[in-house]
Every structure is written in structure tokens, then in C-alpha cells.
Amino acid sequence: MAENMQHLEMLGITKRFPGVLSNNNINIQLGTGEVLAILGENGAGKTTLMNILYGLYQPDAGEILLKGKSVKINSPREAIALGVGMVHQHFMLVPNLTVTENVILGLSRKILVDLKTAAIRIKEISDSYGLAINPDAYIWQLSVGEQQRVEIIKALYRGANLLILDEPTAVLTPQESKELILLLKNMAAQGNSIIVISHKLNEVMAVSDRVTVLRDGEVCADVKTRETSSEALARLMVGREMTRHKREGKSSPGKPVLELQEVFAKGDKGTEALSGITLEIREGEILGIAGVSGNGQKELAEVISGLRKVTKGKLCLNGKESTNHPPIDLIKMGLGYIPEDRMHVGTIPSFSIWENFILKDHHKSPFAKGTFLQNRWIRSHSSSLVEKYGIKTPNLETPTGRLSGGNIQKIVLAREINRNPKTLVAAYPTRGLDIGATDYIHSKLLEARSNGIGVMLISEDLEELINICDRIAVLYDGRIMKVMPVEEADESTLGLLMAGLSEAAS
Amino acid sequence: MNRLAFKLEKRLNPSPAMIAIVPLISVLLALLLGAIFLSLTGQNPLAVYATMFGEALGSKYGFTETLVKAIPLMLSALGISIAFKMQLWNIGAEGQLYMGALAATWLPLTYPNLPAYLMLPGMAMLAMAAGGIWGLIAAIPKAIWKVDEIITTLMLNYVAILWVDYLVYGPWKDPKGFNFPFTAQFPGAARLPGLGDSRVNAGLVLAVLLAILLAVVFKYSRWGYELKVIGASEQSARYAGMHIKKKILVVLFLSGAISGLAGMTEVSGIVGRLQHGISPGYGYTAIIVAWLSKLNPLAIVLVSILFGALQVGGYAVQVVGVPAAVASMLQGAILFFVLGGEVLTNYRIRRAQRGEK
Incomplete structure (x- = not known):
């Protein structure tokens, strides 16, 4: 050298x-x-x-x-x-x-x-x-x-x-x-x-x-x-001292809020993307889905939120069957979903902040009365969310696409959590975010957990999964390799399972 | 390495003044281009423009004629704007207008003795239903198989025009019409009342009311919000649980229905019968109108009047030996400059930085 x-x-x-x-x-x-x-x-x-x-x-x-x-x-x-x-x-x-x-x-x-x-x-x-x-x-x-x-x-x-x-x-x-x-x-x-x-x-x-x-x-x-x-x-x-939020204490999971039984689904190319997924999420716990993306994560999240058809198997939300229900039903049944693509699915970049806040609720009171949107109520509601979640924006009319990734994710998070879901699916919620924003998202997911929400966290970041999840499932090639309590999970075990090597992990 | 280079840089916040002024400047530039063209052909552009606009806007007769042309443009453009809001590219307003005219004509031809209070609403409803169904024919394959509505709506225009021709050259031809391709004159009860003693009919009132209604719907209603969401991102709309397929059907039906109404106001308000070539391409010009108005219903009212004036002015200048096509040329030039101006509103041009030394 x-x-x-x-x-x-x-x-x-x-x-x-x-x-x-x-x-x-x-x-x-x-x-x-x-x-x-x-x-x-x-x-x-x-x-x-x-x-x-x-x-x-x-x-x-x-x-x-x-x-x-x-x-x-x-x-x-x-x-x-x-x-x-x-x-x-x-x-x-x-x-x-x-x-x-x-x-x-x-x-x-x-x-x-x-x-x-x-x-x-x-x-x-x-x-x-x-x-x-x-x-x-x-x-x-x-x-x-x-x-x-x-x-x-x-x-x-x-x-x-x-x-x-x-x-x-x-x-x-x-x-x-x-x-x-x-x-x-x-x-x-x-x-x-x-x-x-x-x-x-x-x-x-x-x-x-x-x-x-x-x-x-x-x-x-x-x-x-x-x-x-x-x-x-x-x-x-x-530029400052970092405190990082971690899971504290044992979870005391309640009754199951989301169950998947032998779920099969096809990917965009028509090949099988999910091959018999069985999972359960209970109130007040965070279940992590580890795995290299492209192994069925996207399809899993879409199947749960009704955006993709289940070809075989059964889904239950709060104990009620929800297989192949349209998305609007699932939203009404209390499903929150933070999609992988926050820029083009979770929000609309050309829309103002308040317009993005009402994406799922624009049709019901107090967001709307009859045919008309209640603009005054929506604005005061929006500014309270902006304040509560510390969203940095010049004003409520700013197009969302002009904000930073962390602030856009906070908008999605604020909207989804504020709807009081029973189940929350979060797909790569911290991907591409900086340490500060990542930590904030973690704190909010943990807060959701302590409020009794069942959270599914899909992520590639093993450190994140180990820090905040109660249980971790590893997804490989459309199958669950293993579900384990977080105490048994370490990076090398997870890494091998993520590569599809099951015997090595036992 | 000192190539001259320019770069477009997005402006953070285009100023409201610019948004208002740039289209006006664009129209002036289009007129300037037209002036150059006119002087090259040996005309005095000032004189030609004076004739055009003096005729179209200056005289009472000219101005009422301008409004007459503006009515079908307004209605069709309003219909188009609903579909365009959702990024459904309905370019079938022409055909929907023809079908509306056809359906409206059926009533007075079949029941000539109906009183006006049944006849006119009946004609309007039939026209809207027919125009709407013409839109639906394109909407159904779009909703189910994602068949491109641009192609289907466009092709349906020809079908509609040929249907009208078949009827006015065949079964519905006026037996006393010396073989001209038109139907018998409508009875008085089937004629839309005029405003004052001009040819301007009650369709203008309808169109303006509709524009106000749409402006409110777009801005303040749930329904308008959903249109905007689906138009901006189908993925987000699906994610938010909106019924996209249903919306495609409803929106294209309404879009077609309003253009169909334009067909009714033409046959009932202006011509008094159905005839070959009932529209000289209003449905196509309306696309330009809708686009120039940026789908703003109130702007559509004004732009329609401007385009009506261009058309009337185009006829007027034939007297001084200028082809009426000048009007079409100006319409095209206006579209060209306004779109170009839009780029300048949203972007600034900068000389790209190159190494100085």
C-alpha cells in the first residue's frame, strides 16, 4: 500500500x-x-x-x-x-x-x-x-x-x-x-x-x-x-448523543389479532410467491419477519392488506375470516398498513400533507359530512398530527413529495396509528431513514405494542428486528423457515436461515 | 470542453403571479406567430386580427355567435375534465355528442305532440343516457381488461358519426327535405328557448351552472377527492380501499353524459333538427379547451368563449380573403405556447456551469 x-x-x-x-x-x-x-x-x-x-x-x-x-x-x-x-x-x-x-x-x-x-x-x-x-x-x-x-x-x-x-x-x-x-x-x-x-x-x-x-x-x-x-x-x-429505543420487558400477548393458515399466493410474474405461510400475531406483541427482500415479503404484506389474492389458505383478522376481502373491509376491520413504498403507495407526492392524512378516512365523519369534506376540521386535525409526530414541514399545504423520507414516513405512521388499528403491518418502515428518524419509528412501534396493537414488522435489518421484536419469523422463498422467540435469535442464526439453510440453525 | 449547455432546473415555488401571467403571454406569443405567418402570406396581420376579434367580440351578432359556438365546447370540455381528472383519457366527446344528438332527436320524431315540459327534459335525459352509454362501452373493457380507453373512445367516435349519417341519409331523412341529409324540423316544443332574440340558447345557462357545480365537486367533495387520488396514483387508491373499477364506470358514464347533453343543445337549441355533420369537431376542440383550462371548470367557461371567438373570427376573415383555417392554426399555436409556457412556469433555464479556467 x-x-x-x-x-x-x-x-x-x-x-x-x-x-x-x-x-x-x-x-x-x-x-x-x-x-x-x-x-x-x-x-x-x-x-x-x-x-x-x-x-x-x-x-x-x-x-x-x-x-x-x-x-x-x-x-x-x-x-x-x-x-x-x-x-x-x-x-x-x-x-x-x-x-x-x-x-x-x-x-x-x-x-x-x-x-x-x-x-x-x-x-x-x-x-x-x-x-x-x-x-x-x-x-x-x-x-x-x-x-x-x-x-x-x-x-x-x-x-x-x-x-x-x-x-x-x-x-x-x-x-x-x-x-x-x-x-x-x-x-x-x-x-x-x-x-x-x-x-x-x-x-x-x-x-x-x-x-x-x-x-x-x-x-x-x-x-x-x-x-x-x-x-x-x-x-x-x-451531532448529538443517541439514545436508542429498545424493547423493554416481556410482552404479555393477548388474543390473536391476525392469523394466517397455510396461505398460498402468486407473485407478479405468476409464479408462486407464498407457499403455505402459517403465522399468528397476538395483541401487544411485535412479530418480526426477517429475510432478504424478494422472498415473498411484498406478497405477504399485500395478501394481508387485501391487495393480492390468496390462491389457497385462510386469513383471519380479529378472529373473523378475512380471506380475499377487499381492502376497504380490512381497513374497517382495524388493519393498519405501512407499505414498503412510502413515496408512491403510502402517500401521493403531489398531494398536500392534509390530503395525505385523509387518504383512508375521507369518506367518514368527522372527516366528511354527507358529500362534503370538512376542511376546517381536517386542517385542525392535520396540524395536531403534525405537531404530535414532530413532522417538519413549512405548512399543511406543502406537497408531501417535497419532504424528507423520514418526514414522509412520519406522515404514514401518524395516519395509520391514529386510526387506532388492532393490527399494524409495517413493511420496511425504516429503510433508507437516518438514525434519528429510525429511532423515532421504533419508539412509535413499541408504543403501539404497549397499547395492545399486534404489529408485524417486515425488515432486512437484523439489528432492528432483534432490538424491538418479541418473536422473529424467517421468510425464505415464500416459506417460513422458523419462528423463534427473540431470545434465541442472533445475527448468524438468522443469517443462515435467511439463506435457506434450515438444518444449520437447529 | 467549453460546450454551450443549458439545463432545466425545477423551481421550488412558482409564484402565483407567474401562474396567471404566463398563459396570457403564451396566447399573445401565439398571436404573434400567427401575425408573422399572415404577413408572409401578404396580409396585414393587424387588419386581420381586428376583423377577427372585432367581428367575434365587438358586434352583438358576432358575440352571440361566439357564445353559440362556446356552448357545445363548454359542455364537452366539462365532460372531458371529469374523466381527465382521473387520468382517464376520454377523447370520445365527439362521438358522445353525436349519440346525444341522435337520442335527443328520437323523441320529437317519434312523439311530436309532447308538450315542452315533457319534451325538453325527456330529450335531455335521453341524450345524457346515450352519451353516457357511449362512454360506458369504453369503460367496461377498461375496468375489466384494462383496454386502453384512448383507442376505444376514439374509435367509437367514428361509429357514432356513421350511425347519425345512416339515420339522416336513410330512415330518418325528411321526406320533404329535397334529399338533403337531415331529419324533419322539430316541433316548437322540442326547441330550447333562446336568450332574448339571439341564437344563444338556454344551454349556456346549463353549461355555466354545471361548471359551478363541478368546481364545487372537484374542490370540496369526497367524490372529487377520490377522483384526484385515483388520478394521481392508482396504487395509493387501491391501498386506501377505493373502488377503482366502479369509479371508472361511473366517471366515463358521467363524462359521456355531459358531452351527450351538448349534442342535445345543438339539435334542439341551434339547428332544430338532426343533420349530417352536426358537430364540426367540437368534441376534439373541447380536449384542447379542457387541457388549456387545466381542468378547472370555471376556466373552461372562459377558454370556451375564446375558442368560440376564434372560430367565429375565422369565418369572418374569409370575407377579406383569408382562409378560415387561420383559426385552427391559431388554436394549435395557442396550445403549443401554453404548454411551452407551463414548462417555464415550473422550471427555470440555467446555463450549465462549466470550468472557467
Whole structure:
């Protein structure tokens, strides 16, 4: 590792968007062969900074030096030519093409492509870093972790020696995350420089040599990883001492509020997505559904809320059969649902705050009398919710889409909890939220639990599940692998079950 | 690396003044474009515009004619706006208008001796039912199989026009009409009363009342709120437990029914009989009207009058040797500039930053 040679310097980078100063005079350095973590909450400016480096945005001020030379990067194409590669959080791969075809996509300017030479080259790259990718495999045959490695190969094939990874472990199982961390260290040891964007403290501690912490668009710390701790980083990132809400005391679950018996359902592509799910949630407990997303979580939540047909099996809400009832009936029977996509399902971005608050109740008193909406009542109700849930907004007329993710989620949460449900299904309620907002959502879910609501929490974040759930069920390939009390659950057991290995867990 | 580049940047809050002024400027720019075109063809644009608007808005006869044209535009555009609110692209107002005219005509032809207090409401109801059913024919496959309503409503226009033609060239042709393609004259009881001594009929009152009603419904009613939710996001609407399929049927029925009413006011209020080509494309122009009004019912009333004036002015300038198509050209140019102006209201253009040194 030649640490004396700076691979990348970004000096005085400033980027302004209408109304927001996203990056304010940011300086970062990256040594050759170094792994730098850029840590920060949502909205801290991490992604903007990396998009500037990758040529997607141009800075309003500041300079980028690559190996000591000042460069202007006007497009991703120019970034790639300069050896900068990016692995996005959402992969950009064509599922029904092979690895080789995906890797060379968009590269050749000739009419004919030389797939054979490309495949050999991909094999070489794969072997030299131990990526274990078969160039002839189709993308759809690969696991999410393998697909991510194809993205890495894509960047390396284009000659990248500086890799940017945006939230790389967001979609991986704990085991896959560990493998990725080893891989990145290995790549750095071979002279590649790596930037990892993240807000997960554990992985930052595990993978990086150095951490640059961003807060409100400014660098607030630049520290060597071995000289810091996750607690210290959390403080730096949030800017204050963090108290984290955890489940307290044993739950005293009452009667069952939601039961699923041998439920089958099909996914969007017509293949079986749920294959015989049996679950039970009781009053005053939180049941966690762990698993890598795409294993039936979406379908499970939709079946419960009536948005997807059950093909076989039975559902009961508060002891009454609710199989294939229309959503409106289930809403009336006391089901609350925080959907996975808060931006396009849970709220309507172009609607004002108060319009989003009345989504489920606009038809009944006191929200409406007869045909007409009771605007005055709705407004006072809305402003009391805004106050109670600490939603940061200029006013009630502000389009919801203009708020931050945390505030949008608070709107959904406020609406759903305030309807006094008996059962609350929350799908990935904290995905993409910063520590402060995440903790707030946790506190509200725990409050719901102590008010006797039965909560189903679907999540990929094992730490979250272990912290607030009473029981955890692991969903894999449309089946429940196991349901266990939280006392028996730890990250490695859950991780193995999430990967479909049942015998290992016993 | 000093390429000249521009970027569109979204404005955080377009000012209310801009929202009001930009459409006006857009209309002026459209007139300016038309003026350039007119001078290229050797006309004096000022004189042509003076004739157009002087005729259409300045004289009593011209202005009443403008209103006559505006009535079917208003009604059809109001019907269209209901469907567009829900993002149902009903472009079948023309056909719905024809079916309304056809159904309204059936009553006086079959029971010519009905008194006016039965005849007129009867005609209106039949017209609305027929227009509504014409909308429903597209709504049912849309609700069940998600068949694109743009195609079905459009194709149904031709069917409706051909039905009217079949009747006025065949079974309903006036035996005393020297073989012209129209029905017999309606009895007096089947004629909508006029306002004063002009050709403007009671349809105008209906249209304005309907516009006010819709404005209230859109803004203050549960029903209007649901339309808006479904239009903005079907997923959210499903999530909130709304009955989307039922709404598609109801909305396209109502949308068609109102356009059908426009057909009734035409045959009963203006022509006094059903004839070939009863609408010169009101149902299509109404789409532009609805869109320019941003689906605001009160704006529809004003924009319809503007478009009525353009049409009347178009006829007027033929006298000085300018083709009436100038009016259509201006309509197109107005749409073009208003849509362009909308982009400028919501976005600002900035020179992209490039490295200076």
C-alpha cells in the first residue's frame, strides 16, 4: 500500500440545489489502495458528492484532482475513462443477458462484438480477485450477491482503479456482506482505491481504513478507522448523543389479532410467491419477519392488506375470516398498513400533507359530512398530527413529495396509528431513514405494542428486528423457515436461515 | 470542453403571479406567430386580427355567435375534465355528442305532440343516457381488461358519426327535405328557448351552472377527492380501499353524459333538427379547451368563449380573403405556447456551469 500517493482529492466542493446547499466546501482525500468510508445520514450530501465524482453533477465550485492532476468530469463516460467506476445500490443489469453480454453492453462501437475475448478477460478479472463468476451465466440465474460482483467486474473491465460503492450491503444477507467486505479488502490490497458510501456503522468499522463523516453537507470529521469506535462515529454523524429505543420487558400477548393458515399466493410474474405461510400475531406483541427482500415479503404484506389474492389458505383478522376481502373491509376491520413504498403507495407526492392524512378516512365523519369534506376540521386535525409526530414541514399545504423520507414516513405512521388499528403491518418502515428518524419509528412501534396493537414488522435489518421484536419469523422463498422467540435469535442464526439453510440453525 | 449547455432546473415555488401571467403571454406569443405567418402570406396581420376579434367580440351578432359556438365546447370540455381528472383519457366527446344528438332527436320524431315540459327534459335525459352509454362501452373493457380507453373512445367516435349519417341519409331523412341529409324540423316544443332574440340558447345557462357545480365537486367533495387520488396514483387508491373499477364506470358514464347533453343543445337549441355533420369537431376542440383550462371548470367557461371567438373570427376573415383555417392554426399555436409556457412556469433555464479556467 503506497499511502503517500493520493489517488483522489476533492477540494472545496460546493453544490447547491434550489433551496438546499447539498455540499458545502467539502474536502476529501483517498490514498492509493485505501478504503475510504463516507458516512452520513440521509441528506448529508454523500450521494451528491459521489455523483459529482462520477460526472452526473457538476460542482458549483471546487476542484477534483486524480493522481495529482486537475480534472473536469462532465459525464459518467468521462469518469470511466479516468478510471472511476461506480456500483449503484440498484443494479443496472439486464436479467436475460449473460454476464459477458452485460459487461460489454454499451462498450463496443463496432457492429460485431467479440464475445469470446471478452469472456476470457472477464474470467481473468474474476480469477485475480476471487470473484467466482461464470461469464456465461445468465444474470437471472445469479444471487443478489453475485449480481453485485458482476457490477464490480463491469467497472473493472472498463479499467476502473477507483471504485465507488453506494450502500453496497443494503441488499445482502449478513454472510454475503462479510464476503463482500473481504473482497473489497483484497481488491484494495491489490492497489485499487475504494470509496464506500454508507450509514451503517458496523460495516464502516469492518471495511474501511479511514472514515470521512458528513453532516448537513459539510465534513465534520475525518478519522482513521482503527482510532475510532462505532459509538464515536454515531455521535459525529448525528451531532448529538443517541439514545436508542429498545424493547423493554416481556410482552404479555393477548388474543390473536391476525392469523394466517397455510396461505398460498402468486407473485407478479405468476409464479408462486407464498407457499403455505402459517403465522399468528397476538395483541401487544411485535412479530418480526426477517429475510432478504424478494422472498415473498411484498406478497405477504399485500395478501394481508387485501391487495393480492390468496390462491389457497385462510386469513383471519380479529378472529373473523378475512380471506380475499377487499381492502376497504380490512381497513374497517382495524388493519393498519405501512407499505414498503412510502413515496408512491403510502402517500401521493403531489398531494398536500392534509390530503395525505385523509387518504383512508375521507369518506367518514368527522372527516366528511354527507358529500362534503370538512376542511376546517381536517386542517385542525392535520396540524395536531403534525405537531404530535414532530413532522417538519413549512405548512399543511406543502406537497408531501417535497419532504424528507423520514418526514414522509412520519406522515404514514401518524395516519395509520391514529386510526387506532388492532393490527399494524409495517413493511420496511425504516429503510433508507437516518438514525434519528429510525429511532423515532421504533419508539412509535413499541408504543403501539404497549397499547395492545399486534404489529408485524417486515425488515432486512437484523439489528432492528432483534432490538424491538418479541418473536422473529424467517421468510425464505415464500416459506417460513422458523419462528423463534427473540431470545434465541442472533445475527448468524438468522443469517443462515435467511439463506435457506434450515438444518444449520437447529 | 467549453460546450454551450443549458439545463432545466425545477423551481421550488412558482409564484402565483407567474401562474396567471404566463398563459396570457403564451396566447399573445401565439398571436404573434400567427401575425408573422399572415404577413408572409401578404396580409396585414393587424387588419386581420381586428376583423377577427372585432367581428367575434365587438358586434352583438358576432358575440352571440361566439357564445353559440362556446356552448357545445363548454359542455364537452366539462365532460372531458371529469374523466381527465382521473387520468382517464376520454377523447370520445365527439362521438358522445353525436349519440346525444341522435337520442335527443328520437323523441320529437317519434312523439311530436309532447308538450315542452315533457319534451325538453325527456330529450335531455335521453341524450345524457346515450352519451353516457357511449362512454360506458369504453369503460367496461377498461375496468375489466384494462383496454386502453384512448383507442376505444376514439374509435367509437367514428361509429357514432356513421350511425347519425345512416339515420339522416336513410330512415330518418325528411321526406320533404329535397334529399338533403337531415331529419324533419322539430316541433316548437322540442326547441330550447333562446336568450332574448339571439341564437344563444338556454344551454349556456346549463353549461355555466354545471361548471359551478363541478368546481364545487372537484374542490370540496369526497367524490372529487377520490377522483384526484385515483388520478394521481392508482396504487395509493387501491391501498386506501377505493373502488377503482366502479369509479371508472361511473366517471366515463358521467363524462359521456355531459358531452351527450351538448349534442342535445345543438339539435334542439341551434339547428332544430338532426343533420349530417352536426358537430364540426367540437368534441376534439373541447380536449384542447379542457387541457388549456387545466381542468378547472370555471376556466373552461372562459377558454370556451375564446375558442368560440376564434372560430367565429375565422369565418369572418374569409370575407377579406383569408382562409378560415387561420383559426385552427391559431388554436394549435395557442396550445403549443401554453404548454411551452407551463414548462417555464415550473422550471427555470440555467446555463450549465462549466470550468472557467
